[in-house]
Structure formats: C-alpha cells, structure tokens
Amino acid sequence: MNNVLDLVLSSNPVVHNVIVKPSLCGSDHASVHFDLSIPIDTSCVDSHFDYMGGDYLAMSSALDTIDWWTLLDATSINDAYQRFIDLMHDLLSRFVPYKKKMSRPCDYPLHIKNLIEQRNRLFCTSRNPLASAMYKHITKELSRHLARFSAYKQRRLTMMNTASLFRYARSFLKEPAKVQILRDDQGNVIKTDQEKAEHLGRYFASVFRAPSNPPDNNDSQYDIRSCHSCLSRISQVLPWEIVGILRKLKSSTFLTTDGIPQIVFKRCANQLATPVSILINLSLSSGELPDVWKQGKVVPIPKVQSPCKVTEFRPISINSVVCKVAEKIVRRKLLAFCAQNHLIPVEQFGFIEGSSTTLQLLVCEHHWKKALSQNRFTDVLYFDLSKAFDRVDIPKLLEKLFQVGIRGTVLKWLSSYLSNRTFSVRCNSADSSFYSATSGVPQGGVLSPVLFNIYTSDLPELLTTDCRVKVMAYADDIKVFASYVDADRVLASAKEPAAQQNSYVCRLGKCVQVKTAELRQQGVRKSFANRGECEKNCRSHN
Numbered sequence: 001m002n003n004v005l006d007l008v009l010s011s012n013p014v015v016h017n018v019i020v021k022p023s024l025c026g027s028d029h030a031s032v033h034f035d036l037s038i039p040i041d042t043s044c045v046d047s048h049f050d051y052m053g054g055d056y057l058a059m060s061s062a063l064d065t066i067d068w069w070t071l072l073d074a075t076s077i078n079d080a081y082q083r084f085i086d087l088m089h090d091l092l093s094r095f096v097p098y099k100k101k102m103s104r105p106c107d108y109p110l111h112i113k114n115l116i117e118q119r120n121r122l123f124c125t126s127r128n129p130l131a132s133a134m135y136k137h138i139t140k141e142l143s144r145h146l147a148r149f150s151a152y153k154q155r156r157l158t159m160m161n162t163a164s165l166f167r168y169a170r171s172f173l174k175e176p177a178k179v180q181i182l183r184d185d186q187g188n189v190i191k192t193d194q195e196k197a198e199h200l201g202r203y204f205a206s207v208f209r210a211p212s213n214p215p216d217n218n219d220s221q222y223d224i225r226s227c228h229s230c231l232s233r234i235s236q237v238l239p240w241e242i243v244g245i246l247r248k249l250k251s252s253t254f255l256t257t258d259g260i261p262q263i264v265f266k267r268c269a270n271q272l273a274t275p276v277s278i279l280i281n282l283s284l285s286s287g288e289l290p291d292v293w294k295q296g297k298v299v300p301i302p303k304v305q306s307p308c309k310v311t312e313f314r315p316i317s318i319n320s321v322v323c324k325v326a327e328k329i330v331r332r333k334l335l336a337f338c339a340q341n342h343l344i345p346v347e348q349f350g351f352i353e354g355s356s357t358t359l360q361l362l363v364c365e366h367h368w369k370k371a372l373s374q375n376r377f378t379d380v381l382y383f384d385l386s387k388a389f390d391r392v393d394i395p396k397l398l399e400k401l402f403q404v405g406i407r408g409t410v411l412k413w414l415s416s417y418l419s420n421r422t423f424s425v426r427c428n429s430a431d432s433s434f435y436s437a438t439s440g441v442p443q444g445g446v447l448s449p450v451l452f453n454i455y456t457s458d459l460p461e462l463l464t465t466d467c468r469v470k471v472m473a474y475a476d477d478i479k480v481f482a483s484y485v486d487a488d489r490v491l492a493s494a495k496e497p498a499a500q501q502n503s504y505v506c507r508l509g510k511c512v513q514v515k516t517a518e519l520r521q522q523g524v525r526k527s528f529a530n531r532g533e534c535e536k537n538c539r540s541h542n
Helices: 058-066 075-093 110-125 135-161 162-173 194-207 239-247 262-269 269-286 322-340 357-373 394-402 408-418 448-455 460-465 490-497 531-541
Strands: 014-019 031-036 047-049 098-100 295-302 313-318 379-384 421-427 435-437 470-476 479-486 508-519 524-527
Touching: 047 379, 058 075, 058 262, 058 269, 075 269, 110 135, 110 313, 135 162, 194 313, 194 421, 194 435, 239 262, 239 269, 239 322, 262 269, 269 408, 313 421, 322 408, 322 448, 357 379, 357 470, 357 479, 394 408, 394 448, 460 470, 460 479, 470 508
Parallel strands: 295 421
Antiparallel strands: 014 031, 047 098, 295 313, 379 479, 379 508, 421 435, 470 479, 508 524
C-alpha cells in the first residue's frame, strides 16, 4: 500500500520539498509534487522589433521628404546601398516599436479564471479532492465552460479573415517549424541552436563543388559583336514598375542579411519605389551587385517528418528584398529571350508558364497508350539529379549563357550574381558563421529555376540517342522511355549517354525502371518496377 512506485531522480540537488498527494483523474498512482531550483539564464533577452505594429504612415511621410538622387549619388553600388541601409535602419528605430517576445497563456474570460482558481484552491486544501463533491462539481462546470468558450472562439474565427482561421488551425495541425532534435554523425545530440546552425552550415557547404576552370575567352565574353540575336542590356526600370512588384510582396517579417524585412517595402511601396529603382538601375548598368545581395540567409526546411540528421534538411536561401526585386526584373527579360529563341526544350515541363506535372503525365500517357494499342512494350527509366541546384558548375553555366546569346552587362551582372556568394544558416533564434557557396544557384532564388533550365537545356538531346527514345523532364526529375517489339529493345541506347556525363550526378535512391506491356490473352495490363537494374546502369554517375 505504501510502496514507492514513482521516483524523482536527479544528478544535481535541484529537487526540494517533495510531497506525495492524492492521485489525479482516478489514477492508481499518487501525484508527486516538488520544487525545482534551476538557475534562469538572463544573458540573452529574446526581444525584437514589432514590424507588424510599425507606424508605416509616419514612416512613409518621413520617406517623402528624402532627396534620393542626392543620397544615392555614390561612386559604387556598395556605397549607395550602404547609405540606403543606414537610412532605413534609422527610420525603423524611430517608427517600429521594440518589444520582448513572450508566450502568453490563453486569455480566458473572468468567469473561467474564477473557476480555475476555485478548482486549484480545493485541490490544495482538501485531503482527498477526488472524493469531494464540490471539487467534482467545479471541475465539471469548468470543462463545460471551456468547451463553450472554445466553440465561441471558433465561430468568431469563421467570421473573420481567412488568415486568422488558418493560423488557428495550424496551431493544432502543423508541426513546429523549429529544428527540435539534431544529431551528428556519431549519433550525439546537438543541444544549442548555435551548434545546430554551425553543423547545418558545414554540411550545406560540403555539398558544393569546386568550380571548374573558366573558359579561355574571359576577355571577350561580354562582347556583343559576334552575336546576331543576343540579350546584352536591360533598359532602365521605372518606379511605377517597382511599385507593382513591391505591392505584391508578402507581409513577411523575416530579417535578411541587410536587416530590412519585406513588410517594410510592401507597406511603404510608393515611397520606396524611387530608391529601389535607382539602386537596381545602378546595379544593372554597372553589371555589379552589392556584397550584401550575395549574402544569403539559409533556412533549413525538413525533407521528412521529424528530421534529426543534417542530410534530412533542404537549404532554402532568402536574399535581400531589393535583390529579389532585381531578380524579378532580370527573370522577366530572360524568360522573354528564351521564349523568343526557343532555348528551353519542349521536353522540359518544370518552371515553365502553362506547364505542370499533370500536363507532362498526360503527354506520357498518350505515348504509352498508343504503344500498348500497337502491341509494343514500353520501358520507362526514372532518375533524379542529385543536389541538382547546388552542383551547377558556375563557369560552365556562364559559358552556356554566352553561347545562347546572353552577353554584355546582362552576362556581367549574372556573373556577379553567381560568384563569391556566401550564406549563413538561421536555426531557430541563432545564426551560423558565413560559408562560401562555390557552386550552384541559390535554392529559393527567383532566378534559379530559369538558370537551371538553361544549364540543362541540352540534356534531352543528349539522352535521345535513338528516334524511338523520348525524354520528359520536370526540373531535375527526368524520365526516359522507349517503345519496342519483343526482339527490338532500344532503352539501353538511352542509358549509355547518361552514364557518360560527368556534369550530372544521378541519385540512385530515386531511380526506378518501369516496364509496361499488354497481355492480350488475359485482357489485362501489367506493370512492375525493377530498381536493381536501374541502379546497376546508373552506378557510374557517382
């Protein structure tokens, strides 16, 4: 009866005043109450600007009084952008309140708070609260009022804007976005956010490749005389174009490396359109980017549920807002140039306006059903390019851009955009040191998809070694298929060129071979996968 079933174990003398009290909710275990003496870390106070509560009307009035042409009349783009940052930081300190971040309990109405106090008081004063009729009555009343309060709160949310409703639903359904548990290669738990950020940063940096030797024509790569159809310069960007882009930004409060969140540009779009257009025009005309634009803030996004290894995270880079706007301007010109000159192959369905995975599937289904109706077999080889965006060779990409007709200051700007990039990892509330990105296009960048499509534009032609071989791609997910009669197999001719390519690395874990056939005598269709054969043929990729 008086056996000890519940123990409180501690290696340090932090437990005091242990009291055994009656069980809770009819349990056969007694409740154990004790005091903890734990030192509170007050060295770091979690406080920040309350950007959602900023006085943007007053900030807009202050911005209207600034002579931007005089302020941004600098000798270099770095100097001009630094002046812009200093001014914006001064305005943020004046018009955005500063608050401490704290988690507040649910603000219950007064009658529920009184019931909670009565219940707690009865539990502490009664010898056996679970046998007390008053305690049971108060607990029942509290449960009923909490249910009514929750229903009332949900009804109010349905009448408010959808953002509030989805925010409330995510609090129940969505897993926390923070990196909770992380282990190193030896299985040891990495405890602090700073250690997690550094560990993730080292892993993300290890994925990049050393750049190849640049082409020999470095001195003439910006020459436009040898190209009959080329994109060599981008015309001046007008403030009204910038206003449209800024107004469509999300009201994000995430701090980039320059310390100015998106919500500031969105709420002060009319006033900031002029300085942003001046900075972008200066950058595009000189072919150079400020150093801050090349410093990305990487957020680790889980690839799987409950990740605990660094390999289970994907790095998404968040750049400066002004850099993002400049990328949108350049992207628009690149897409128009690619469409005019048919640079993106028709086999590529990824990041193309009007294309989708559904459209690609319909095209493939048409070919496969046609082959089945003609009593032919079809072999389909699926494979995925490993670390596709991170391992783009920058000198080769610049050479390919030159070959397709991108010259002059546009190519110079893209070269500056891709070169000497650095990044730091944001893990919960900690930032890692800066690491170099020696290859690749930034994941999450506005320009990255179109640059990747240009970089891999020759891959479908490379794999189509036979007229019966067809290629379909969605970004880095590629399928190669061919139809044949039983004695005439052609898929092998599509595997050899892929195995010989050093620029593209196949990810074996996502490779699979599928064979489809129609059995006339049974009137059914069969399909099966043979992973081993695919991995055997793709092994030379690694």
